[in-house]
Structure formats: structure tokens, C-alpha cells
Amino acid sequence: MLGIFVLLLVALMVKGGIYISDLNRDVEAVLPEDTISEVEPEPDSSTEIETPDPVATPEDPEDPVTPEEQTEPEQEKIYTVEMLEDMKQMLFVFFFEKDQSDLNEESLEQLDILMVVLNAYPEEQVVIEGHVNGYPNFIQTEENLELSGERSQAITEFLMDRGIENSRITVYNFGSEVPYIRQSALQHQNDRVTVYFKNHFIKGDLNK
Numbered sequence: 177m178l179g180i181f182v183l184l185l186v187a188l189m190v191k192g193g194i195y196i197s198d199l200n201r202d203v204e205a206v207l208p209e210d211t212i213s214e215v216e217p218e219p220d221s222s223t224e225i226e227t228p229d230p231v232a233t234p235e236d237p238e239d240p241v242t243p244e245e246q247t248e249p250e251q252e253k254i255y256t257v258e259m260l261e262d263m264k265q266m267l268f269v270f271f272f273e274k275d276q277s278d279l280n281e282e283s284l285e286q287l288d289i290l291m292v293v294l295n296a297y298p299e300e301q302v303v304i305e306g307h308v309n310g311y312p313n314f315i316q317t318e319e320n321l322e323l324s325g326e327r328s329q330a331i332t333e334f335l336m337d338r339g340i341e342n343s344r345i346t347v348y349n350f351g352s353e354v355p356y357i358r359q360s361a362l363q364h365q366n367d368r369v370t371v372y373f374k375n376h377f378i379k380g381d382l383n384k
Contacts, residue, residue: 255292263293264300268371269356270331274309274364277326279334287334290371294340301344301374302335304328309366310352320351327369346374 255263268290270283279287294300306328308320328347336342357365 255296260293260296263289264297264373264376266372267377270327270369270371271365272327272367272369274367275323276367277323277330279330287331291335291338291340293373294335294344300376301346302371303374303377304331304345304347305354305370306347306349307354307356307366307368307370308352309363310355311358311360311363311366314352314355316351316353321349324349324351327367331369331371 268286270279270286272278272283273280290302294302306324306326308324308327310316310320328349332345332347335345352366355363355366356368357363
């Protein structure tokens with residue numbers, strides 16, 4: 177009898193413990209709201225690193241000039257005394273386009289050489305002769321005389337603008353009377369102005 181009572185008592189205690197345990201579990205699971213502390217999220221420990229704006233690189237400079245592309249400045253040509261003396265014997269011929277009196281590039285280059293001689297010999301005088309092509313009959317006209325005068329005047333003004341005194345210059349205008357070339361294929365060369373040093377150039381027969 178006593179044994180049965182003990183077994184019943186143990187069974188009740190075990191069942192009661194289980195119930196208490198379940199009750200405690202429910203209490204722990206359902207806590208009052210004021211006992212629950214809101215857990216703030218931990219701040220992100222990683223700090224954002226601002227990426228600087230890309231620095232604009234200066235534009236590439238112009239392509240460097242290669243040695244082949246570099247042009248050396250033109251050096252002034254140095255004339256020897258012998259060369260200058262020879263040039264005093266020369267006949268400088270300046271050609272013009274038909275009915276034109278403007279100096280072309282080739283004429284300007286020759287005038288630069290003439291200026292070298294004139295500056296080297298400031299006592300020398302020059303003669304300027306204006307001509308016009310009168311092919312095929314070479315008849316003189318007022319228009320030809322006027323055009324030859326405009327051409328010789330262009331040469332004269334070039335020299336005077338660069339310091340040559342008028343007293344050193346003698347001008348003749350021949351119009352179409354003194355052709356340089358009579359051949360039809362080369363008759364355009366009669367549109368010209370000739371310049372020579374008065375005391376040095378020996379005029380020959382220029383008619384061909």
C-alpha cells in the first residue's frame with residue numbers, strides 16, 4: 177500500500193514539474209512589453225570614403241615638331257666683293273604679265289639682290305628701262321608707252337621706298353619699240369623692265 181502511494185506521489189510531482197516547466201517557458205516567451213529593450217542597430221563601422229572627382233588632365237599639347245619638320249630660319253646670303261663686282265656687270269630683267277604692271281614674286285627676289293649691290297656701292301647709279309610687247313608688228317602706241325612707264329615706275333618706287341635716292345636713278349620708257357624677243361613662241365618676254373648699272377653694263381644688241 178505504501179509503495180503504491182509513493183509511486184502516485186512521484187508521478188504527481190513529475191507531472192507537476194513538467195507543467196511548471198511548461199508554464200515557465202510560456203512566461204519567458206511572453207514578457208511584458210516594458211521589459212523588452214529595443215536594440216538599436218549598431219552603426220556601420222565602415223566609413224564611406226568619398227572618391228575625389230577625377231582631375232581633368234590638360235589637353236595634350238600640339239604634336240611636337242619632328243626634326244624633319246623644323247625649318248631653319250633663312251640666313252642672309254653673304255656676297256663677296258668679287259660677286260658684287262660681277263653683279264655690277266649684269267642686266268637685271270624683270271618680267272610682267274600681259275597688260276600688267278604688278279611685281280611678281282620672282283621680281284621681288286631679284287630686287288632684293290639689286291638692293292644688296294646698291295647698298296654696297298652707294299655712289300653707283302642705275303638705269304631703268306620699261307618695255308611692252310608689241311608683237312607681231314611692234315607698232316608704238318600711247319597705251320604701250322603708258323604701260324611701260326607704269327612698269328618702270330613700279331621698280332623705281334620699290335628702290336626709293338628702301339632708301340635709294342632719286343638722283344641715282346635714270347628712267348627710260350620705250351613702249352614696244354625695243355623688243356627683246358621677236359620669236360612668236362617667246363614674245364611674251366618683251367613685257368619687261370631692265371635695270372643695269374650705268375657705268376658698268378655695256379649694252380649690246382638685245383634684239384633676237
